Amino acid sequence: MRNTLLIAGREYAENARTKGFWINLLIFPLILIASVKVPELLEKKAKPVRNFVLVDQSGEFEEAVASGVERFEARRVLQELTAWAMANRRRDLEIPEVDLEDVPATGISDLLLGGSGSTLEGLIDLDPGFLQRLLDPEGLEQVVAAIRPFLDPEAPDFVPPKRRFERVPLLPGVSPDAPPEEIVRTLKPYLVDEDYPGASRPLFALILIPEDAPQQLLRPGSLPTARSDSQDGVQFWSANLTDRNLAEVVRDALDREVREREFLRRGVDAEVVAEVQRTSVRFVAFDPTKQEGEEAVSLADTIRKWAPVGFVYLLWIAIFNVVVMLLNNTVEEKSNRIIEVLVSSATPNEIMAGKLVGIAGVGLTMMAAWILSLVGILNYLAGPAVSWAGPLLAVVRSSGLLPLFALYFLAGYLTYAGLFLAIGSLCNTVKEAQNFMGTAMVILMVPLFTMVFIAQDPNGTLAKVMSWIPFYTPFVMMNRAAASPPTSELIGTGVLMVFTVFAMLWLSGKVFRIGILRTGQPPRLLELVKSLRTPRQLR
Amino acid sequence: MSDAVLPHAVVLEGVTKKYGDFTAVDDVSAVIPTGSIYGFLGPNGAGKTTTIRMILDIIEPTAGAITVLGASSALAVRERIGYLPEEKGLYKKMKAWAMIAYFARLKGMEKGAAKRRAYELLERYGLGEFANARCETLSKGMGQKVQVLASIAHDPEFVVLDEPFSGLDPANQQVMEDVILDLQRRGATVVFSTHVMEHAERMCDRILLIAHARKVFDGTIPEAKALIPRTVLLAGPPPDAFVDLPEVASARRLGDGRVELVLAPGADPQAVLRSCFERGLVLTSFEHHEPTLHDVFLQLVGEEARTASFR
Incomplete structure (x- = not known):
């Protein structure tokens, strides 16, 4: 436990000191401010x-x-x-x-x-x-x-x-x-x-x-101009x-x-x-899933419907960022053999847990900074000029998306961290790791492509099917979170997700133990499976 | 810490490591006495590093048993062990002192003590001004010193150094020797591997010579030297004049006209000189040199080493 915390502390300190981390931390609020302020400025100053x-x-x-x-x-x-x-x-x-x-x-x-x-x-x-x-x-x-x-x-x-x-x-x-x-x-x-x-x-x-x-x-019945010039x-x-x-x-x-x-x-x-x-009918949209008396579809509902897309995107960026850190660190330790000293000082499980905790800390810091700056900036913007900021803030806060976001971040992080840690432990150079990364990236990209479709039809077939694919559960369920998916699915996928996390960590723990001391070419899949059955025999 | 000092820091019994059909270490037995400096010698690819990794329980032997500081696994006593692996690496972005303190803490030292110890060690071995430098800015030799210090900062009872001299200039090799001797002076047991015989000869109390995965020799340096017959070079009478001397096993004439005598096992070169004098053989020159560990090495594993290193 002590060693795990020590290793976690070092991982955290090292990654929190990198330029990339600070760029990541600052870029989000900067983009947010810029996207509101720049058009405003252009409006005021730049247009002669x-x-x-x-x-x-x-x-x-x-x-x-x-x-x-x-x-x-x-x-x-x-x-x-x-x-x-x-x-x-x-x-x-x-x-x-x-x-x-x-x-x-x-x-x-x-x-x-x-x-x-x-x-x-x-x-x-x-x-x-x-x-x-x-x-x-x-x-x-x-x-x-x-x-x-x-x-x-x-x-x-x-x-x-x-x-x-x-x-x-x-x-x-x-x-x-x-x-x-x-x-x-x-x-x-x-x-x-x-x-x-x-x-x-x-x-x-x-x-x-x-x-x-x-x-x-142009009158009704007359042909529009034939030639555009x-x-x-x-x-x-x-x-x-x-x-x-x-x-x-x-x-x-x-x-x-x-x-x-x-x-x-x-x-x-x-x-x-x-x-x-200027005469028109009164037209109100109703949502049958809501409480009686509150069925009218309000603007808040619209924001609530689309906010998860933003969260899925944040989730994706955060997870992707930190698992790549994890991969790079592991490959670095392997390529310069520090891993041997580590292994003689701590058990592989302690090392792995330390890395997972340390990098999760980096990710959580990043997300906390993002969410704080989001809330801060919305608060600052909230006013007549950007009148949607304040109410949007209230919706985000009251909709229960934030706790879900934290939960799905943890689950998604641990699943992918396991995968990338295993890859890292099998590779000796960053170059080798990148070959595997390609495949992992393709898996990881899918929720980005589907997030808009799922937001439009959060309880449709695509959403339902993808919720049950363990690698996508965190993203897709985050995507659907605001549309109150059936409780059975919420619990079912939740259980599957937890199970996946444990299975991933167990499996990557095995690969990690073998991989970190391994030299030479990354093993072929068959070789790897074989060596998993007979631990510590892989060269 | 154990109260009673065990006679042997490490005991290897019939240790074997196989990777599929390939045998990396074959039935090696040895004991490493507590407080000694022990050398692992052998040509490249002989199995030194594999043996070291098995001692540290980083990899498990296929057969045989290893006892380290009385424990059946080094991992159980890892806080009392220091290890420098063969390929040396540092965390590039960490400062030198932080690197040393980090590994000392992993071995159980408290934060403040580890930091003080890191500065003290860097000062003592001439790196004081680099204490706050990032590891990536250090030269190779300095980096290697930092790593050695990181592996001994927690004051271990048993230290394993895999090729500690490789890549160091003569001045830093001397510093490395000082580090090892300092460790022994404080009562630690030190094992290091090398294929440079001079270091082993100067420092080791005992050596283990491995070639082709097998143990070739295990014992003290004088014992090792006694394994190969001594020779004497002299000039004067022809070879035949010496063959019946009791101390001489064989004699032959060399290209430059001198005679080389191979002495009988255990024979003293001084006795040869005395016998010649008694027999009235007039010598115009008499040259005797002690065999070096280098000679022993070449004699015992020379042929194998040449083939092994080109495998």
Whole structure:
């Protein structure tokens, strides 16, 4: 026991000192933070004002496009304003938190977009002039003043976001009535890389509405344009293929405009249409497996359903990382013969147990660090900007996934550790070990490929079958954990898992005892099986 | 620790190790007296390392019995044994002192004592300034010294060193000899294997000579030397003049004109000189040299060693 702890301590200290361990420890929280913060930063800092030229030869749509862009800008101000208000709200005011258990599963996009989108829509519906006011400094001041009483007295001033899109006039020398091809030809260099006069940067986009655009409408029954390079209709020219915001804004604005005109032409009141369009049935999804009265499928359920995928992934990375450490250490000790000194100082069982415990410690440290940083970062992020973080945290904490995670980590670790320890003990060099690793890796990869399918159908045939394959039990059962698999399966696979762990450790213990003193080529399987029957006879 | 000192630290009785059809060690018996320095000699592949591993119970003999410090398995008394394996390795990332202290602790020493002992040993054998160096930064010789110190840090009663001199320069070989002699001075029994006869001759109280898996000789160095006949080189009368001397077994003329006498077993070269004088044989030169262990080795296993090493 004493020796086991000593060996475990050394293994732990050695591996916890490696660069790889610290990289592993830090990379997870860094990625987590980066995945939230980098887009936010890009949003705020990196995106410059984008200039566009609008040429409306039809003379009918200029107003519609301009107000569409304004609406887009106003919405951005509103979003920032909401975030600012939520972040600086007075703590003594009771503002009901969004409870994920009550948000319908379909509302996830709103939630992920930051701020509750439907609330904003409602606000805009009530006061159509509200958006317009946000863009006007005076109007914005009034709105801010109206919110102030609900805020912390020390709240910083609200800084409205920079405009994203700004219209610039057409070059003085170009006639707006010139043929479209000519306008495009003249502006092309500015769209590619030349600074546009008066804007000190290249043009982001050119929106060209030809004279006949109002006649080129797509109607039900009309064939879509046959050729993709057809220049009929509204043209949107931009070298930036990734930022589609402006294209969408313009298109939406134009669609809205032509539809409105169509309503007018057919004698339908546009106001009525707008109202009709926002009419819908109440639709709630129910889960029959849940408690009576709580059957509604909430957003929390959705998070709960997908959270295990994240856990399976963490489980996999953690197990894979540490068993490779185990393998490398064993091969190192074998190749430099330290193992002989160890064997003369401690029994093979003590050595093996020491290694298992020491490396498990490394793995647990890594996972503890990950989970702590996950909780820490979610806590830190939890707020108006990333409103899903707090509730997600609550779901993860309350769903009982963490204890299961720890349990399945231990079981998975011990199973694979046994396998890799046995491989390590049979190989003299890392190179030899890598040959065996290939096979082991293929086995280990499978749960990664299936984790999404299993999350979608956690009690389906694939999930059920794979749960009973001992090497996959920990991953697959983790995968299914949130879908409350039948108790019989939970217990059955659990027993099988424990049995597998013991069988693996027993078998690898035998191989280990023989392997660690063995020199020369790794044995063939048959030779190995034979030598297992007659212990200590293998050369 | 046992109170009564046993006369023999190790007893080997008919020890045999077979790997399938291959016999690595064949029916070897020997006793290693407590407090002695004992050499395992033999050509490459003779079975020295296999014998050592069996003594330490790292591998089990196919037949025969081994008693170490009174126990039937070395593992039962492993805290009283120190072992340096043939191929030397260290944990690359560990510091020299930590490496020594770690193995001392595995052998039962307490944390603080092990650390103090590690520093003390490194200081004593000239590695004090490297105590905090990582093992991977040490030269081969230094690394080997660290490993030796790691194997003796817990002050064992019985130390087994497999090829402790290999890979060391002459100065460090001397340090290694000092280590072994220090161990003996403190009362430990030391077994080391080597195929460099000079070390064995200088240091060993007894040797075990193995060739081709079999024991060829087991005893003290003088006994070993007595196994091969002594020779005397002289110049003067022809070979025939000496053959009837009682101390002489045979005589022959060498290429340079001198005569080589092979003496009868147990004969004293001085007696030969006296006999020549009595008989009035006039010698112009008389040269006698003691056989070295090297001669004994070549005589006993020379032919076998040459074939064995190229197997």
